[in-house]
Structures are given as C-alpha cells and as structure tokens.
Amino acid sequence: MTSSIKSVTMPEPSDYGAAELKQFIKKYTVRGFIITVALVLLFFLIYFLSGMLTSSAESSTKLAPIAKFRIDELPPPESAAEDVPPPPTQQIINTGPASRAGIPIPVPEALIKEDLKDFATTEELHRASAVGGDGIDVGGFASNIDWEGTKVKHREKEPEPDEFIPVEKEPSLDYEKLKRSVVYPEIARRAGIEGKVVVRVLVGSNGEIRRTLIEYSDSELLNDSAVQAIKKATFTPGIQNGQPITCWVSIPITFQLR
Numbered sequence: 001m002t003s004s005i006k007s008v009t010m011p012e013p014s015d016y017g018a019a020e021l022k023q024f025i026k027k028y029t030v031r032g033f034i035i036t037v038a039l040v041l042l043f044f045l046i047y048f049l050s051g052m053l054t055s056s057a058e059s060s061t062k063l064a065p066i067a068k069f070r071i072d073e074l075p076p077p078e079s080a081a082e083d084v085p086p087p088p089t090q091q092i093i094n095t096g097p098a099s100r101a102g103i104p105i106p107v108p109e110a111l112i113k114e115d116l117k118d119f120a121t122t123e124e125l126h127r128a129s130a131v132g133g134d135g136i137d138v139g140g141f142a143s144n145i146d147w148e149g150t151k152v153k154h155r156e157k158e159p160e161p162d163e164f165i166p167v168e169k170e171p172s173l174d175y176e177k178l179k180r181s182v183v184y185p186e187i188a189r190r191a192g193i194e195g196k197v198v199v200r201v202l203v204g205s206n207g208e209i210r211r212t213l214i215e216y217s218d219s220e221l222l223n224d225s226a227v228q229a230i231k232k233a234t235f236t237p238g239i240q241n242g243q244p245i246t247c248w249v250s251i252p253i254t255f256q257l258r
Contacts, residue, residue, distance in 0.1 A: 161200055161213060161248055169239040171203035171249040182229040182253060188221040189257065195219050196254045197226040203235045205244040215250055226253040 159165055195218025202211040209231060214223050230251055237244035 158202060158210065159247060161202075161215075163248075165238075165240070165245070165247045167238045167240050167245065167247055168242075171201075171207075171238045171247065172236045173233045173251070178229060178233050178251075178253070181232045182255075183225050184255060184257075185221050185225050188219065188255065191221070192257065193219050193221055194256050195222055196252055197222050198250050198252045199226050199230050200248055200250055201230060201235070202246065202248050203237055204246045205237050207235045207237050207244075209233075209235065210246070222253075222255050225255075229253065 196216070197214065197218065198216040200213045200215040201209055204210050212227050212230060214227075217223050217226075230253075235249075238247045238249070239245070240247075
C-alpha cells in the first residue's frame with residue numbers, strides 16, 4: 001500500500017505589520033485634528049464677521065436726537081382753558097303764535113282796545129299761551145305754555161267693596177271717640193228700636209273717608225246716625241308693604257237703650 005504525501009506551501013512573511021499600522025493611524029489622526037480645528041476657526045470667523053456687519057448696519061441708521069432737560073428748566077404748561085373753545089351761542093326760537101290765548105267774546109270792532117287786538121284767533125287758540133309768544137308761528141305750541149297746570153291729576157283707583165286686598169294692617173280709628181259721637185235717633189228711641197249697623201268705609205291712603213255704604217243694618221232708622229258718626233271720626237290708613245294704601249274696612253256700631 002502506497003501512501004501519498006502532500007506538500008503545503010507556506011506563505012512568505014509580509015513586510016506590513018503593527019509598526020506600519022500604527023504609523024498610518026498616527027498620520028490620519030493628526031490630519032483629522034488639523035481639519036477640525038480649521039473648521040472651528042472658520043465658523044468663529046464667519047460669526048465674528050456677521051456680527052460686525054450687523055452692528056455697522058445699525059450704527060448707520062439715523063436716530064432722532066435726544067434732548068435732555070432738567071426738571072427745573074421745563075417751560076410752564078399751557079393753560080387748559082385756552083384749548084377749550086367757548087360754547088356756541090344757542091338761539092332759542094319760540095315757534096308758537098305770538099298772540100295771546102283767551103276766551104273770545106263777540107264785540108263791535110270799534111270797541112276793541114289796542115291791547116285786545118293781539119288775542120289768538122280761533123285757529124291759534126289751542127296753541128297760544130295766556131301771555132303770548134314772541135316767535136315765528138310755524139304751527140307749533142308756544143314755549144311758555146304752563147303744561148303742569150294743564151295736566152290732569154291722576155286719581156288713585158278705588159277698589160270695589162268686595163275686592164280682596166291683602167294688608168299688613170287694616171285702617172283703624174278711635175272707637176271710644178266714635179261711641180261718644182253716635183247720636184241715638186229720637187224716633188228710634190221713642191219706638192224702642194235697638195240693633196247693630198255695620199258701615200263699610202273706604203279709607204284713602206291719606207286717612208280721608210272717600211265712600212260709605214251700609215253693609216248690614218237691623219233698622220233703617222239707625223243707618224243715618226251711624227254714617228254721620230263715622231264721618232266725624234279720624235282714620236289711620238291701612239298698610240301694605242310698609243306703605244299706606246286705599247282699602248275698605250267694616251265698622252260695627254251698636255245702638256242700645258239703657
């Protein structure tokens with residue numbers, strides 16, 4: 001049995017080793033450092049130049065001069081009254097008729113006095129005042145008409161006798177004084193008539209008696225005496241929400257013979 005022997009060719013030793021690798025790394029490390037430093041310096045140079053250009057542009061802009069004053073050297077302020085223009089003059093024009101209002105009475109023209117010829121005509125009567133206007137009549141009312149005197153005074157609405165009105169305090173009066181004011185009717189006394197009369201009274205907000213009516217009566221002979229006695233009484237008005245009001249109240253009066 002024949003054995004075959006194979007030969008292995010060994011590679012030749014290389015002339016590039018660790019020393020060459022170290023030399024390569026050192027070379028390119030220094031080159032990279034130099035490039036980095038150059039880039040950093042270039043960046044700072046650009047930044048510095050841009051700042052100089054900006055400051056020069058701002059310095060070239062013209063600014064308003066600054067005036068310096070001392071407080072004690074300031075001029076006195078101008079009077080505020082001089083700046084306000086005077087108010088315009090208002091001209092009041094009376095547009096009512098110049099003639100005076102009055103009650104026209106037919107008289108002969110020869111008897112009309114000079115001071116009566118300026119009275120208002122029928123067309124002007126409702127627009128003229130008693131003293132007469134002094135303006136141009138353009139169809140309006142005289143400015144010196146007393147409108148307050150021509151207003152119709154508003155009268156408080158009177159409630160109905162059976163109308164319910166909630167009150168905090170009903171109208172009151174002095175009952176002892178009322179009893180002394182009652183006069184027993186002579187005809188009822190002779191007839192021996194006794195009984196009770198209830199008078200319904202409308203008391204105003206000022207305490208005055210506005211209306212009376214008989215709510216109940218045992219005899220008509222006693223009614224007039226009861227009403228007359230109540231009319232002599234002094235009432236205190238009813239109170240609602242702390243204010244006096246107008247409302248009804250029933251007052252009983254008893255007639256009894258002794």
